[in-house]
Amino acid sequence: MFGRPRWYRRIFTYKLINLYAILITIALITFLMLIFIERQIAPTVFAIAEARTRILATEAINRAVKEKIAKNVQYKDLITIHKDVSGQITLIQINTIEINRIETETTLEVVKALKEITMDGIQIPLGSVTGSKIFANLGPPINVSLYPVGTAHVHTSEAFEEAGINQTRHKIILDITAQVRVVRPFLSSSVEVKTNVPIAETIIVGNVPQTILDFKQ
Numbered sequence: 001m002f003g004r005p006r007w008y009r010r011i012f013t014y015k016l017i018n019l020y021a022i023l024i025t026i027a028l029i030t031f032l033m034l035i036f037i038e039r040q041i042a043p044t045v046f047a048i049a050e051a052r053t054r055i056l057a058t059e060a061i062n063r064a065v066k067e068k069i070a071k072n073v074q075y076k077d078l079i080t081i082h083k084d085v086s087g088q089i090t091l092i093q094i095n096t097i098e099i100n101r102i103e104t105e106t107t108l109e110v111v112k113a114l115k116e117i118t119m120d121g122i123q124i125p126l127g128s129v130t131g132s133k134i135f136a137n138l139g140p141p142i143n144v145s146l147y148p149v150g151t152a153h154v155h156t157s158e159a160f161e162e163a164g165i166n167q168t169r170h171k172i173i174l175d176i177t178a179q180v181r182v183v184r185p186f187l188s189s190s191v192e193v194k195t196n197v198p199i200a201e202t203i204i205v206g207n208v209p210q211t212i213l214d215f216k217q
Helices: 006-068 096-118 126-130
Strands: 079-083 089-094 122-125 141-164 167-184 187-205
Touching: 006 096, 006 122, 006 141, 006 167, 006 187, 079 187, 096 141, 096 167, 141 187
Parallel strands: none
Antiparallel strands: 079 089, 122 141, 141 167, 167 187
């Protein structure tokens, strides 16, 4: 039995090389197109991801603080109001030790809440990058990873609001700042999340004194 002629083998080898070259070219063009598309849609994807991350993180922080911190705090545990013999308020004194404890506990709860929302990341439908409301929820999902950055920063502030004739609402507020990193392959950005959560308040009848002792600035 005779083998195939040499010229046939040369033609077959030449066609095989051409086929490989075509496949490699197609793969290279596809790869370059994917990179081009990725770079074109990346800013839009990041803008959407950052907006959603900020909403998710803010909701998680507010929920954690209200459920784990605020419901266990009473105004009288944080504030002592001193009055004179006629019943006029002369001094509002802050319980700094209790404030410090609440800030520390809040920091731990915020970090825990951020870890829970960042474990699964977020998914953005490809249709969202078109800006069309019709196609916003269509298309394959684009996965975006989220990572908490460092720890949260918690500070206590206060606010006085008019609540009626000769009445003032005094609020104690937790000012919370945290960072979440939004990550896609080869790209990342940080989102700063800020929220304010009131934890205690009361109505003060009469004039509010100018002196507030030991309040943390």
